[in-house]
Amino acid sequence: MPFQPLPGDQPSCTVACPACGHRWLVYEQQLGLLGPCPACGAAHPRYMGSVAPGGGRQVSFGIFRTLLAEPRLLTLIGQALGLYPLDAERFADAQGREVPLEDVHYALQGDAGWQGQVYNLHMSRAR
Structure with a gap:
């Protein structure tokens, strides 16, 4: 089964x-x-x-990608992970090495506080 x-x-x-x-x-x-x-x-x-446990606050990778146009998400990525945007869907670390977008999503979903911020951003756009 x-x-x-x-x-x-x-x-x-x-x-x-x-x-x-x-x-x-x-x-x-x-x-x-x-x-x-x-x-x-x-x-x-x-x-x-x-990913971090928490009452259903996970944001799918597809939704995460749609949120990349939000300046608040870019600020969170910079402050939380120390990454800066290269273009619409690419980020780099302080040494200039590209970080896969999947890894950015995973890192944010792996911390309950960051996960909640991404979820709240998504919900504010969905309403």
């Missing part, structure tokens, strides 16, 4: 494909059941960690 989440469950674990680097969120209960990468089909994604 395939995994079926309970109604209140939310994906909370990040996995990454060792072949192509694609990252995605899964339910904790799926970690031992994972199949191939949805992007390239390679087997055995690698567990990267869990």
